[in-house]
Amino acid sequence: xxxxxxxxxRATLLEVEHVKVHFPIKQGLLVGRTVxxxxxxxxxxxxxxxxxxxxxxGESGCGKTTLARTVMRLIEPTxxxxxxxxxxxxxxxxxxxxxxxxxxxxxxxDPNASLNPRKRVGQIxxxxxxxxxxxxxxxxxxxxxxxxxVGLSPEHLNRFPHEFSGGxxxxxxxxxxxxxxxxxxxxxxxVSALDVSIQAQIINLLGELQDDLGLSYxxxxxxxxxxxxxxxxxxxMYLGRLMEIALAQELYSKPIHPYTAALLEAIPIPDPxxxxxxxxxxxxxxxxxxxxxxxxxxxHPRCAHATDVCRTVQPPLAGYANGHLAACHHPRSxxxxxxxxxxxDPASPLSxxxxxxxxxxx
Amino acid sequence: xxxxxxxxxxxxxQVSFVTDEGIVQAVDGVSFDLRAxxxxxxxGESGCGKSVTAMTLLGLTRSPNARIAGAATYKGRELLGCSDEQLQRIRGAExxxxxxxxxxxxxxxQRIGSQIIEQIRAHEVVPKRAARERAIxxxxxxxxxxxRERVDAYPHEFSGGxxxxxxIAMALSCAxxxxxxxxxxTALDVTIQAQILDRFRELRAETGAGLxxxxxxxxxxxxxxxxVAVMYAGxxxxxxxxxxxxxxxxxxxxxxxxxxITRIDRPRRECLPTxxxxxxxxxxxxxxxxxxxxxxxxxxxxxxxxxxxSRLAGAPAHLDRxxxxxxxxxxxxDVAPDTIGLHGPDGAEPAQGxx
Numbered sequence: 168x169x170x171x172x173x174x175x176x177r178a179t180l181l182e183v184e185h186v187k188v189h190f191p192i193k194q195g196l197l198v199g200r201t202v203x204x205x206x207x208x209x210x211x212x213x214x215x216x217x218x219x220x221x222x223x224x225g226e227s228g229c230g231k232t233t234l235a236r237t238v239m240r241l242i243e244p245t246x247x248x249x250x251x252x253x254x255x256x257x258x259x260x261x262x263x264x265x266x267x268x269x270x271x272x273x274x275x276x277d278p279n280a281s282l283n284p285r286k287r288v289g290q291i292x293x294x295x296x297x298x299x300x301x302x303x304x305x306x307x308x309x310x311x312x313x314x315x316x317v318g319l320s321p322e323h324l325n326r327f328p329h330e331f332s333g334g335x336x337x338x339x340x341x342x343x344x345x346x347x348x349x350x351x352x353x354x355x356x357x358v359s360a361l362d363v364s365i366q367a368q369i370i371n372l373l374g375e376l377q378d379d380l381g382l383s384y385x386x387x388x389x390x391x392x393x394x395x396x397x398x399x400x401x402x403x404m405y406l407g408r409l410m411e412i413a414l415a416q417e418l419y420s421k422p423i424h425p426y427t428a429a430l431l432e433a434i435p436i437p438d439p440x441x442x443x444x445x446x447x448x449x450x451x452x453x454x455x456x457x458x459x460x461x462x463x464x465x466x467h468p469r470c471a472h473a474t475d476v477c478r479t480v481q482p483p484l485a486g487y488a489n490g491h492l493a494a495c496h497h498p499r500s501x502x503x504x505x506x507x508x509x510x511x512d513p514a515s516p517l518s519x520x521x522x523x524x525x526x527x528x529x
Numbered sequence: 530x531x532x533x534x535x536x537x538x539x540x541x542x543q544v545s546f547v548t549d550e551g552i553v554q555a556v557d558g559v560s561f562d563l564r565a566x567x568x569x570x571x572x573g574e575s576g577c578g579k580s581v582t583a584m585t586l587l588g589l590t591r592s593p594n595a596r597i598a599g600a601a602t603y604k605g606r607e608l609l610g611c612s613d614e615q616l617q618r619i620r621g622a623e624x625x626x627x628x629x630x631x632x633x634x635x636x637x638x639q640r641i642g643s644q645i646i647e648q649i650r651a652h653e654v655v656p657k658r659a660a661r662e663r664a665i666x667x668x669x670x671x672x673x674x675x676x677r678e679r680v681d682a683y684p685h686e687f688s689g690g691x692x693x694x695x696x697i698a699m700a701l702s703c704a705x706x707x708x709x710x711x712x713x714x715t716a717l718d719v720t721i722q723a724q725i726l727d728r729f730r731e732l733r734a735e736t737g738a739g740l741x742x743x744x745x746x747x748x749x750x751x752x753x754x755x756x757v758a759v760m761y762a763g764x765x766x767x768x769x770x771x772x773x774x775x776x777x778x779x780x781x782x783x784x785x786x787x788x789x790i791t792r793i794d795r796p797r798r799e800c801l802p803t804x805x806x807x808x809x810x811x812x813x814x815x816x817x818x819x820x821x822x823x824x825x826x827x828x829x830x831x832x833x834x835x836x837x838x839s840r841l842a843g844a845p846a847h848l849d850r851x852x853x854x855x856x857x858x859x860x861x862x863d864v865a866p867d868t869i870g871l872h873g874p875d876g877a878e879p880a881q882g883x884x
Contacts, residue, residue, distance in 0.1 A: 435722075
């Protein structure tokens with residue numbers, strides 16, 4: 168989906184370092200006492216380069232949306248650092264955020280909820296322009312341009328969101344995000360509310376926009392087949408933690424973490440013969456409670472390969488070839504030579520143990 | 530191989546609703562059979578009439594604004610014309626429903642056990658204690674661990690996947706012959722979806738019930754269905770076995786649908802084939818073939834409605850609604866497998882010498 172220099176050589180746009188987001192659970196009628204913490208995001212580190220798409224996947228409740236909103240600074244991180252173009256923005260005050268948000272914009276999952284039903288399309292798409300100082304005929308021309316850019320007719324300017332189909336509404340959301348010429352767009356499940364034929368239209372649109380405007384995308388989704396289609400690299404989250412991050416192709420051909428493998432195996436392929444011939448193991452159980460995450464590796468209660476070390480020591484992110492990182496004591500799809508050559512990556516959570524995986528004949 | 534008698538025969542089902550915007554023809558001439566132990570998938574995009582078809586069989590679309598015509602015969606009994614009381618005896622006991630939104634389908638202030646017991650005792654004369662034992666057993670069979678302790682829980686104490694299992698337990702409580710499942714796994718995560726689909730497979734083998742699976746997910750269809758009906762704008766446009774639909778699709782809409790899916794098992798493509806345009810409003814459907822305005826292969830004859838019939842020699846059960854000649858269709862479809870026909874401004878002439 169991207170062109171130009173290979174992603175690995177482009178400048179870093181966004182750095183997320185050891186970010187934690189914990190939501191306090193309050194109890195009590197007048198004075199809320201904090202009785203616990205929801206560990207929504209628990210020490211996550213990644214970077215995003217210019218023109219790159221990073222897919223962020225995981226099941227419901229894994230913290231992917233919270234992380235995306237934290238990057239947008241809609242949520243303040245509990246700990247850790249977020250840098251945009253090298254500048255620390257993790258605790259920037261509101262005035263600085265206004266400037267920052269010219270460069271990063273968001274497209275939401277549900278266009279019904281994210282477009283004001285009482286505003287006309289022209290007002291919705293023009294709002295970011297007005298907020299950033301554009302007025303009058305200039306702003307008007309720009310809005311028409313944007314509508315055309317996303318495949319809508321400029322005559323739609325005076326219509327209301329309810330007059331559009333779901334796919335068209337998502338196009339309006341994209342046009343609004345593009346209004347201020349951002350560098351980074353955070354896409355939170357942008358196609359999951361749409362029918363497949365419409366999904367394909369929006370995915371193609373996002374690809375064209377990226378090629379033409381050099382955008383970077385943080386693409387949050389639960390659908391691994393969609394994410395694979397759009398991403399350069401993919402990060403897999405589970406219960407607030409980063410399980411694995413790899414080049415998109417490699418994640419699918421060589422999943423190292425058992426959770427990634429389980430996710431991939433769980434997806435039914437729309438081809439009856441291939442589907443029947445595939446080896447599929449169904450993971451038992453459900454994700455545990457993020458208020459009291461299990462000790463050690465958070466996936467161990469559902470993992471078929473778990474041993475004592477998994478129950479007690481949180482695995483660090485071990486670095487393999489091609490920048491492929493995985494937090495697992497018993498990695499899959501890698502040879503004993505690759506395991507021996509693995510190193511502890513600086514992206515590892517600070518609370519992770521020192522043990523690197525050892526080849527165990529698994 | 531002789532086919533067993535169908536337990537459900539739907540013939541020329543018509544459902545329309547009178548609305549402010551005119552008459553909305555949600556279902557137009559839908560016909561299909563369902564046999565015992567069979568899984569029939571009804572697929573299509575939002576608004577194609579797949580859910581209305583399923584709900585009408587259960588009498589759930591009956592309202593002063595609805596016009597329902599046609600026939601739906603369940604084991605010799607007519608479902609569409611029967612009285613509400615007759616329907617009440619069939620619904621839940623012989624034809625059960627699993628809906629998409631388990632949170633909306635369960636009563637939030639009633640324990641799940643008592644909801645199942647209520648259902649059993651509505652249809653059978655069973656002492657409460659025996660019904661409770663059966664509820665516990667049903668929950669265990671639907672895959673809920675520690676069902677004896679959890680039978681007295683409230684719906685909010687369960688996760689989405691667990692609630693969907695409660696729905697399955699409830700649907701099976703009176704050993705129905707037909708289960709209608711409307712997008713049963715759409716709201717679930719993939720690992721949980723895989724668990725639920727496994728459960729469906731086991732239950733089909735154990736109970737021999739026929740299953741009508743309404744879904745938009747072709748992956749789920751490929752995984753579990755025996756036969757498929759593809760709907761578009763209120764009509765079935767193609768119907769056949771799983772192999773027919775996936776490996777020899779005869780209707781351009783089916784190719785388009787299969788082509789537009791992103792797949793994890795295929796090399797990634799630069800550009801996904803799309804079906805241009807939008808599905809028509811059910812209040813203003815185009816004359817003739819409803820796909821005509823979106824179809825690059827349309828020609829004069831498409832102004833008439835193509836009947837749903839077999840157009841392939843030797844495949845009497847593979848039906849479609851497309852006027853194109855079979856050979857021409859296959860050429861158009863296969864000439865550039867990556868664009869699956871419905872892509873590009875004009876598909877009138879297949880490119881010469883395409884690889």
